[in-house]
Amino acid sequence: MNIFITILKRDLLLAIRHRAELLNPMLFFVLVIVLFQLGMRAKPAVLVTLAPAIVWIAALLSALLSLDHMFRSDMEDGALEQMIISTQPTSLLVLAKILAHWIITGLPVTLIAPILGLMLGLTGDASLILFFTLLIGTPILSAIGSIGVALTVGLRRGSVLLSILVLPLYVPVLIFASQTVNTFMAGYPIFASLSVLMAMLVLSLSLSPWASSAALRMSVS
Amino acid sequence: MNIFITILKRDLLLAIRHRAELLNPMLFFVLVIVLFQLGMRAKPAVLVTLAPAIVWIAALLSALLSLDHMFRSDMEDGALEQMIISTQPTSLLVLAKILAHWIITGLPVTLIAPILGLMLGLTGDASLILFFTLLIGTPILSAIGSIGVALTVGLRRGSVLLSILVLPLYVPVLIFASQTVNTFMAGYPIFASLSVLMAMLVLSLSLSPWASSAALRMSVS
Amino acid sequence: MYRWFHQLGSPPTFYKWSGQWLPWLTFVCITLFVVGLYGGLVYAPADYLQKDSFRIIYVHVPAAWMSMFVYVVMAFSGAIALIWHIKLSEIMMLSSASIGASFTFIALITGSIWGKPTWGTWWEWGDARLLSELLLLFLYIGIIGLYSAIEDKRKAAEAVSILALVGIVNIPIIHYSVIFLNTLHQGPTVSKFDSPSIETSMLIPLLIMALAFKLFYIIVLLMRSRNELLWRERRSQWVRNIIKGTGNV
């Protein structure tokens, strides 16, 4: 566990050192949503139905944009080699990095989402459900994303290839989550879809560290 | 001019070397549009009115995502220093890099947009207008973007900060361009808004090389 | 079992074995295609609702089935390559990717060609099945893209195996989402072609075509694998023997 905490602390420290980083996923998120509003100029009635999707797409893009940082800088300065030849299981390191990535990008977005939901015209309850889907869903994005980054980090300019790899894996999360909010707004029970999301979370958190660490070994060699 | 062509060729060559790269902004663009559809599941009637905005936001994000490559790798391996101490005016180099960035990201997106427009339910004429706004508008994105990258390239993890700097400058382009298409679809003349776009293009292409090269000198020192 | 596996996994044996089988397979495959196409395009009666446009089913459905089947094959051989380091299954996986992508592409194209007369639109965004097929295409593209982007091909193969495995976890998820979403939102189309029980005279050619497609896949797979195998082993003795035209494999 010592190592888990050390790497977690290290990654958070590195993020805080560039103070702007801490704020940025959130700011980016807000900006994307504002862009939608500006570009679309949709009527409030239409907007409400689109709101969950807009928020979720913004969250997804925000995660995607910051994904590349997860391993690339460690790769470039040789820190990744050092991690791989360390005594510690690489998958534990990866898990720490996934958690750090989530704290830096997913958590702020999750926290601010209900407010944006209200701004887009959602009811208080619907905003709360939106919040819960993000709370369960954003860690999945970080976990699945780690596999994509680990696979592409050896390439010098892999960040766009990364999107192609990761987006198809993100789509189910997006669909289920925005569907959940819509279902709720339509007045149906959402227990089933929330439990599917939970299952995805458990699955991705338990499998992706292994896949990522295998991919990392490959990328470094 | 020799130098302009050399740098242009070099950047395109670097992009082609990762063959996937050439295809990717386009693919990314398609993916973003698909995401929208998935998340929203909007009705065709609603979709048509949103189409120009969706295409434009996707183009904007696609430009934004690839912006960071413009100078960062040159910074990291010292090639930027070499450019600055070269005999050639830095602004000419920057102009070549802007053009290269546009050819790699803006042009493919522009070319594929009419087809996507049709898929989203636009009429043939409206798709054509969409194409023209992209043709005029995407170079503006590359030009303005270059200033943002030049300012942030000295920071180690500036890519999210970059979005924050650049997005507000992109907003006017987005608004005018999607407005143009909407105006056209509503049956009004669009000459005025197209000429505003043209003016933006001329302005950004003539000013941004200077601003960027000053910013680069600052970033390197 | 393991020994048999291992022996077949040895390149020269595989090369010899596949060389013997290929002509037979090709023969059977062509026969099936001829029979199936005749049955489908000529023998089967025209649908009373869709007229002759339904006949595209004989390409669309087999291609759609194959697109998923190939992915599963690919992921399994990827797993075998990762765990037991059997070169041959690595090659199988790599050769499968572009074949699978082609099947997916064909399913999408024929589907939307079919959609135009039946649904009146090329593409229906709301439908989960179309969507999952599109995502499958993206998965394939991702795999091919990753393979071509990594220069060291041994590393690339490893990377692709991992990706294929991860992708397969995604397939049941996509599948579930189809069922799940449709119970909520009555999909406007899916019910249309799921329920009608198909007439035997239409079904049999369809099954024959499906078999023909499967054989076609196996044939292309074998040919591509042999090709790749020769290239990879180009410096080993048995390949040299083949090139020289002397000696047995």
Next chain:
Amino acid sequence: MEIESQPYSQAARLGAENLCVEKQDRWLFQNITFQLEPGEMLHLRGTNGSGKTTLLRIVCGLTNADQGEINWAGKSIKQQRDEYHSQLSYVGHSDGIKQDLSVTENLKVAAVLARGKQQTPKPIDIDQTLRDMGLNKKKDTFAHDLSAGQRRRLALARCLLNDTSIWILDEPLTALDKHGVEIVENMISAHLHRNGMAIVTSHQELTINKDRCKDLDLS
């Protein structure tokens, strides 16, 4: 210099058998074989591009050779990754330093990675190591403000701190001034004296006791 002086408890013989590596259809090197006993150093020589870095990465288990194996304590390292890595420190061309952490923070992370379940290093250890490497004045400087030579010293400090019996050093003298070179030489000598092992590439000569030093020339 005060470096710990008890012999390493886990020192064991390290060897390579018939290593072959191929790059673009040509052999980079073939049939490289060596044996290293505790207390010995291998000076790897060779012209530029002869494959020294490649060989070192194979010894670390970072890359695989096309043929051949690395053995440690009588077994292939692939069968005992974790034990082997717990005895290994590697300093390569790229030094694994985080630019945005201070010198001390960098060392702390490195130590936890290397030691794992054992305790984290005491502040005294880190201070001592920094003093040994002549970095004591830069304790709280961010790594990106260090000069090239200072950065190299920081990378090398890991070996001292980690207390491992196998050191793999790729051109450790790069960018070091005369005093720095001396520090590294003393550091290696003391390490060998404690029954440690080292594999070092360097185009400059190292003044190390010849008895303990084997040579291998790749060119």
Next chain:
Amino acid sequence: MEIESQPYSQAARLGAENLCVEKQDRWLFQNITFQLEPGEMLHLRGTNGSGKTTLLRIVCGLTNADQGEINWAGKSIKQQRDEYHSQLSYVGHSDGIKQDLSVTENLKVAAVLARGKQQTPKPIDIDQTLRDMGLNKKKDTFAHDLSAGQRRRLALARCLLNDTSIWILDEPLTALDKHGVEIVENMISAHLHRNGMAIVTSHQELTINKDRCKDLDLS
């Protein structure tokens, strides 16, 4: 080795006057003054972190000193950036090589950057330069497949090809084998012989004619 041998036409005196640089409220160095005539070399010495790299970057005009100025041909370089830069080649710690271009492509781009309006280098020039640097077999290799020493040679090849009278080299001998060191020494000697100037940092000794060599110690 066949290096061009006509003297440089634009060689002129290069000097620094009272350079002072401050880092975090302390002087890194103060009042550095030197004069370099055509045909002379300055060997910059100093311990790790004494400010050599910083000084070189100031001489190149990449950074500004807190006080003092660099003069060339009697004028401050700030007033004549373009002429000055057309006479300057700089090889720093990071070598400005694009990993995704082949060796030849890298050189071509570098040459156009340096020569500008004059013609692009003929293929023969590039071949000759590569042969001089011992890279002729790697002509079409991608730079990221080069070894550390080969990469250094490629960076140094720029100086030969660019045909400039001022060379600023930061630790040119890093990662070079014995043969490589010889090549660089001959290269510099020939350059001085043609009335060129060089400012070089190196912790190793350079065997260059002592008459042409000035020393400056920063530590």
